[in-house]
Amino acid sequence: MGNLKHYYEALKNGDIFFDEYRKSALIMNAVTIMHAIFAVFFWVTGVAVMGVYNIAIMVAYQGILLLIKKKKTYLAYILTCTEVVLHAVLATIFVGFASGFQVYCIAMIAVSCYITFVWECFKKGTRETVLFSLFSMFGYFVCYILSKYFEPLIPIDELAQTIMYIINALLMFLIIFSFMMLLFWDINHRSDRLAAKNSQLDEMSKKDPLTKLYNRRYMNYELNRRMSYLIGEGRIFGLIMADIDDFKKVNDTYGHDAGDDVLIAVANEITGALRGDDCVCRWGGEEFLVVVSGNHQVTSDVAERIRKRIENLTIDTNGHQLKVTMTFGVSESIPGFRIERLIQIADERLYKGKQNGKNCVVKE
Numbered sequence: 001m002g003n004l005k006h007y008y009e010a011l012k013n014g015d016i017f018f019d020e021y022r023k024s025a026l027i028m029n030a031v032t033i034m035h036a037i038f039a040v041f042f043w044v045t046g047v048a049v050m051g052v053y054n055i056a057i058m059v060a061y062q063g064i065l066l067l068i069k070k071k072k073t074y075l076a077y078i079l080t081c082t083e084v085v086l087h088a089v090l091a092t093i094f095v096g097f098a099s100g101f102q103v104y105c106i107a108m109i110a111v112s113c114y115i116t117f118v119w120e121c122f123k124k125g126t127r128e129t130v131l132f133s134l135f136s137m138f139g140y141f142v143c144y145i146l147s148k149y150f151e152p153l154i155p156i157d158e159l160a161q162t163i164m165y166i167i168n169a170l171l172m173f174l175i176i177f178s179f180m181m182l183l184f185w186d187i188n189h190r191s192d193r194l195a196a197k198n199s200q201l202d203e204m205s206k207k208d209p210l211t212k213l214y215n216r217r218y219m220n221y222e223l224n225r226r227m228s229y230l231i232g233e234g235r236i237f238g239l240i241m242a243d244i245d246d247f248k249k250v251n252d253t254y255g256h257d258a259g260d261d262v263l264i265a266v267a268n269e270i271t272g273a274l275r276g277d278d279c280v281c282r283w284g285g286e287e288f289l290v291v292v293s294g295n296h297q298v299t300s301d302v303a304e305r306i307r308k309r310i311e312n313l314t315i316d317t318n319g320h321q322l323k324v325t326m327t328f329g330v331s332e333s334i335p336g337f338r339i340e341r342l343i344q345i346a347d348e349r350l351y352k353g354k355q356n357g358k359n360c361v362v363k364e
Contacts, residue, residue, distance in 0.1 A: 021069055023118075023182070024076075028065045031080075032058045034171060038087075041164055042095075045156045050094050057083060073119050081132055084108050085139030089146070094154050097147030100165035103172040105140035109133045110176040114183045208282040210260060211267035219281035219289055223339045226291060230333050238299025240290035241329045241346035242270070242306065245358040247286040254320055261317035262324055269313055273306045289343070296332040296363065303328040303361045311359065325359035 039054035060083070067076040084104050091101035112132035206218040214222070229235040244250075244266060251259040263286065270280050270288060283289040290306075292299040307328060315322045329350030331342050349362040356362070 024068045024073075025065055028061050028068075032061050035061070037167070038091075041160075041167075045095070045154075045160050047094050047154045047156070050091060053087075053090065057087065077115055077119070077132075081108060081112070081135060085136060085142075088139055088143050092143040092146050092152075093150070094152060095156050095164075096152035096161065097143060098158075098161045098165060099156070100168035102140050102143035103168050104175075105136045105143070107172045107175040108136035108139075110179045112136065114179040114186075117183060118186050211263055211282050213267050213271070213288070214279065214281035216281060216283055216289075219279070219283070219291070220339075222279050222281075222291060223343075226333070227339055230335060235293070236295050237333045238292045238294060238296055238302075239331045239333075239342050239346045240288075240292060240299060240303045240306075241283070241331075241343065241350045242288045242290065242303070242326050243350055243354070244286040245325045245327055245354075247324075250322065250324070254318060254322070258317040258320065258322065262315055262322060265313060265315045266310060266324065266326070269309045270306050273302065273309050275302075278302065289346075296330070299332060300330050300361060300363045303330050307359065307361055327353040327358045328361040329353060330361060330363045 035054045035058045039051045039058070042048070042051035042054060061080075064076045064079055067073070067079075085108075088102045088105050091099060095101075109132075112129050116129040116132070206214055208215045226235070226237045230237065244262065247259065247262070250262055263282075267280075267282065267288070270290065274280060274290070275293070277293040279291045281289050290302070292302045294302075307326060310324065310326045313324070315324070327350055329346040329348065329352070331345035331349065333342060349364070353360045353362040
């Protein structure tokens with residue numbers, strides 16, 4: 001039961017368990033069972049030659065599966081499609097059109113739509129779908145024409161014909177239904193994967209690859225959004241421009257790997273000091289820009305909290321324990337001020353803090 005549950009979850013989630021080869025193996029094994037049924041039918045009705053043929057085809061399908069395993073899927077499908085049409089024609093010749101073996105030519109149209117959509121070797125458009133479908137239709141009409149002009153070589157009784165026709169018709173509908181369900185599954189799965197990939201790419205476009213903080217591009221969007229709320233709803237926000245003190249010395253003394261470790265550690269501390277509606281980005285190099293929901297005092301308190309966390313931080317890197325500090329410049333949103341001006345004010349106060357000894361918060 002555990003394995004069945006695992007397989008079901010894998011199928012539902014589109015995991016590797018149900019990859020192209022395993023789906024092909026499932027299909028080939030199902031077809032092999034179908035030919036076993038046909039072989040029994042032909043032996044029982046006295047059509048030994050078709051019984052032998054179906055046993056040979058059972059072995060042949062395992063060989064076709066090996067072709068798929070070796071990535072020769074195009075050849076494998078050509079052989080499969082040819083066998084289905086050939087089997088329908090031979091069955092019509094030996095036992096007649098009324099036994100219904102020609103219906104598999106119709107089923108092959110659904111199979112062609114699915115296979116040419118899913119298998120990598122057919123990713124060239126709809127040409128193959130049309131060609132294989134036309135070939136299957138050709139096989140059906142060959143069977144029909146043969147039934148009009150030739151009598152079956154080995155006639156079987158009407159009851160056997162009726163039973164076989166019903167079985168073939170049911171199997172045809174089952175094949176069409178199964179492959180349509182597989183097609184819908186693949187389409188949905190690919191759509192889900194595409195949506196997840198797009199979401200991942202969208203997230204990557206917003207984030208700095210090193211610190212995993214938002215990047216400057218996304219922060220510009222966030223600042224414009226906050227300014228719209230300020231103008232429309234009066235939601236005040238503050239800006240904190242923060243810079244790691246003497247960061248160049250870290251790189252020069254301990255190497256750029258150590259510098260990266262410092263940036264990552266500082267980014268984590270800043271993130272840990274913020275509230276749910278605050279936002280931080282890596283503005284550039286060792287500079288960080290924080291947007292805080294609240295007035296000037298709230299913004300200054302957040303900056304001081306971050307400053308203390310950084311001051312108490314010890315960073316382990318390459319066998320060294322490093323201590324760093326940060327300097328902060330704070331500004332408050334003012335209706336009518338452009339965003340660039342608010343950033344400039346915070347940056348000027350940051351520069352003032354650097355001149356006044358660093359490791360401080362400059363509010364005005």
